[in-house]
Amino acid sequence: MTTSEAIYQQLQTTLEQQHVALAKELKHEILLDTLVPSATAIKTADLNDLIMMAKSSFIPDLFDLAIRMEKVDAAVCSVKLGMYGLCVDCEEEIEIDDLLEDPAQPRCHACRDHSRYHHD
Ligand SMILES: [Zn+2]
Numbered sequence: 001m002t003t004s005e006a007i008y009q010q011l012q013t014t015l016e017q018q019h020v021a022l023a024k025e026l027k028h029e030i031l032l033d034t035l036v037p038s039a040t041a042i043k044t045a046d047l048n049d050l051i052m053m054a055k056s057s058f059i060p061d062l063f064d065l066a067i068r069m070e071k072v073d074a075a076v077c078s079v080k081l082g083m084y085g086l087c088v089d090c091e092e093e094i095e096i097d098d099l100l101e102d103p104a105q106p107r108c109h110a111c112r113d114h115s116r117y118h119h120d
Pocket residue numbers: 087088089090091092107108109110111112
């Protein structure tokens with residue numbers, strides 16, 4: 001195994017841990033904010049539905065949590081597809097330093113600069 005393969009594996013492990021922790025936190029917050037009728041309903045709910053629910057709740061903390069969950073979920077999906085570490089826009093490899101800073105980073109540096117320029 002090369003050094004970068006070891007780093008990617010470590011990043012993916014971190015991501016999976018973040019995914020579990022965030023899903024738990026999201027469910028907990030949704031329950032606290034009584035967005036669902038019961039604890040049973042939340043256990044059977046689809047993660048994407050929970051994310052949608054949290055995003056449309058207009059509760060700032062919950063909204064941020066949902067955005068983070070969505071990002072980490074997308075990254076975990078990319079691991080399953082064997083696309084982890086590739087930019088979602090240009091499909092180039094994302095700089096390893098960026099991934100170390102945020103394992104769920106979906107874009108390379110150039111594309112992030114590009115989208116900042118266009119959206120802000
Ligand atoms: Zn890119």
